[in-house]
Amino acid sequence: MxxxxxxxxxxxxxxxxxxxxxxxxxxxxxxxxxxxxxxxxxxxSQCIGHSNYRFYFWLVFYGWCGTMFCAINTVPYVLNLLDGFSIWKLPYFILPLFCFVLQYIPFFTAISSFITLLSVVFSCALLALLFWHCSHIYKGQTTFESSHRIYDYDLGWKENIVQSFGTKWYLTWICPWINSPLPSDGIEFQTKANYENSKDQ
Structure with a gap:
């Protein structure tokens, strides 16, 4: 065809x-x-696009909140199990299961340290991802448009937030299922040039 x-x-x-x-x-x-x-x-296991972007963004945000909460609460606990932190105890934090196999630390301490390690790593990764997508929302871009420096759909940061989260964007952080219609139908998008012309008229 x-x-x-x-x-x-x-x-x-x-x-x-x-x-x-x-x-x-x-x-x-x-x-x-x-x-x-x-x-x-x-x-x-799906594409992130027009209809589900806000769901994905809040998933990342609350995932970061959860992992950060876990890290903040478990780090002091693990430090207490290990009787404080020193450079010689660094492997207990980085390779806790390996240290358990070598019988340097007990099983419970190794598991607690491993959970703390995962919490810290995932909270850092999710925070970086959160900043990455906040930058895209602020500039009104997708990942492709960001990598190719396309700014055709940048309508200003306030309108860009509405384009991503809908007309009731200020409520979607509570629950992304709150009815917040998107200005675009996913087929036609207002460009920066058209938006600025409409404001001048």
């Missing part, structure tokens, strides 16, 4: 054999084009 005459910004997807709207990309894992595709998340 040959591509028909396309609207500006539309592309032809040869995998789907259909026209693909702006900001949409084909995902080889999902085997379909995703509206305003950001990336494919292996943890949720």
């Amino acid at each position: 040959l591509p028909t005459l396309l609207k500006p910004g539309w592309t032809f997807c040869y995998a789907c054999e259909a026209n693909s709207p702006p900001r949409s990309f084909h995902c080889m894992t999902c085997n379909k084009c995703i509206l305003k595709r950001d990336h494919h998340c292996m943890f949720t």
Whole structure:
């Protein structure tokens, strides 16, 4: 099938054999084009895009809150189990299970230290991911647009938040299932040029 005459910004997807709207990309894992595709998340086993971006963002945010809470509460506990911290006890934190096999620390201490290690590592990773997506939301970009320095959809940070979280964005942090309609239908998006022209009129 040959591509028909396309609207500006539309592309032809040869995998789907259909026209693909702006900001949409084909995902080889999902085997379909995703509206305003950001990336494919292996943890949720689906693409993150127009319809579920706010759910993903708050999942990352509350995941960071949970791991940070766990780290803050378990680090003092493990330090107490190990009678304080020293450079010689660093392997007990980094390789607790290996130290248990060598019988340097008891099993319970090794498990507690391992859980603390996971909490610290995941909280740091999720915090970095949170900053990464906050930057995208602030600039009105997807991951592809950020890597290719595309700023066509940057409408200002306030409007960019509405574009990602909906008209009731200030309530979605409580629960992402709160009805908060998105301004776009996922097919047509307001560009920076059109938005600035509409404000001038």
